[in-house]
Amino acid sequence: MALEDIKKIGLLGGGVMGGGIAQTLILAGYPVLIRDLNDEINDATRDTIYDGKWGIKRAVERGKVGFDDATRAMALVSFTTKAEDLADCDIIIEAIPEKLELKQQAFKDLDAVAKPSAIFASNTSGFAIADLARDVSDARKAKFVGMHYSNPVPTMKMLEVISMPETSEDTTETAKALGEASGKVVSMVKDAPGTYGFLLNRIFGAARREAQAIVDAGIATPEDIDKAMMTGRNWPSGFFGARGGIGKQW
Numbered sequence: 001m002a003l004e005d006i007k008k009i010g011l012l013g014g015g016v017m018g019g020g021i022a023q024t025l026i027l028a029g030y031p032v033l034i035r036d037l038n039d040e041i042n043d044a045t046r047d048t049i050y051d052g053k054w055g056i057k058r059a060v061e062r063g064k065v066g067f068d069d070a071t072r073a074m075a076l077v078s079f080t081t082k083a084e085d086l087a088d089c090d091i092i093i094e095a096i097p098e099k100l101e102l103k104q105q106a107f108k109d110l111d112a113v114a115k116p117s118a119i120f121a122s123n124t125s126g127f128a129i130a131d132l133a134r135d136v137s138d139a140r141k142a143k144f145v146g147m148h149y150s151n152p153v154p155t156m157k158m159l160e161v162i163s164m165p166e167t168s169e170d171t172t173e174t175a176k177a178l179g180e181a182s183g184k185v186v187s188m189v190k191d192a193p194g195t196y197g198f199l200l201n202r203i204f205g206a207a208r209r210e211a212q213a214i215v216d217a218g219i220a221t222p223e224d225i226d227k228a229m230m231t232g233r234n235w236p237s238g239f240f241g242a243r244g245g246i247g248k249q250w
């Protein structure tokens with residue numbers, strides 16, 4: 001699918017990541033339809049996209065986005081509570097909670113309503129794409145890819161595009177091109193069933209476990225580790241809580 005063939009993008013889940021992904025895509029000029037569970041969540045997502053900490057209003061105030069572009073972008077986002085409304089989307093990006101069965105069921109349901117040409121992408125933090133694609137048709141597997149963004153999406157440029165052997169080159173290239181068209185820097189990654197975390201989270205998880213091992217062995221305190229990583233490697237925050245802490249999930 002060529003980039004110009006993407007006329008409408010579906011977002012399954014409009015939470016922290018789905019809202020952020022939608023924000024970058026509408027700012028790049030793509031119409032986005034967000035499907036979440038109820039109208040209250042959808043209203044809150046619209047507010048966050050405009051008025052949130054990383055929202056479009058703040059980008060305008062900081063001179064990063066023009067007022068007219070912001071107005072145009074906000075007109076491109078719409079909301080629904082019905083999955084079947086995603087039927088005419090050319091690509092559907094899933095950003096629902098990190099639960100394997102929930103995602104497998106969601107993709108199975110989507111496969112029945114989405115048009116045959118639609119690309120399916122998951123923003124999972126680390127489940128194998130092959131596991132997520134387990135219950136979709138073989139034809140859809142060729143159009144199934146991982147698109148792993150980093151939080152907060154409006155400011156973090158990283159995007160991992162993950163392909164499995166069944167994923168067509170056209171699908172992978174389209175996901176990469178879409179990422180780049182919305183300002184992301186794309187790393188290509190091969191799916192590795194039996195592992196969790198692709199590239200970024202595997203390396204980060206290893207570092208986080210090593211930091212904990214250093215604490216457990218009494219070699220250094222959490223505070224000293226945070227200080228060292230922030231001043232010796234320019235990390236914006238530490239593992240253990242300095243400046244908010246990063247990687248608490250590890």
Ligand SMILES: NC(=O)c1ccc[n+]([C@@H]2O[C@H](COP(=O)([O-])OP(=O)(O)OC[C@H]3O[C@@H](n4cnc5c(N)ncnc54)[C@H](O)[C@@H]3O)[C@@H](O)[C@H]2O)c1
Nearest residue numbers: 013014015016017018035036095096097098123124125151
């Ligand atoms: N938060 C992060 O730092 C981060 C970073 C990278 C990737 N991720 C991944 O992104 C995904 C979403 O994470 P999040 O932090 O945005 O979660 P979140 O809880 O903020 O958002 C999830 C949204 O999905 C909605 N939802 C639940 N079931 C749904 C369904 N069946 N259909 C449609 N919507 C549904 C929820 O109502 C919620 O609004 C997870 O897989 C997570 O691992 C998260």
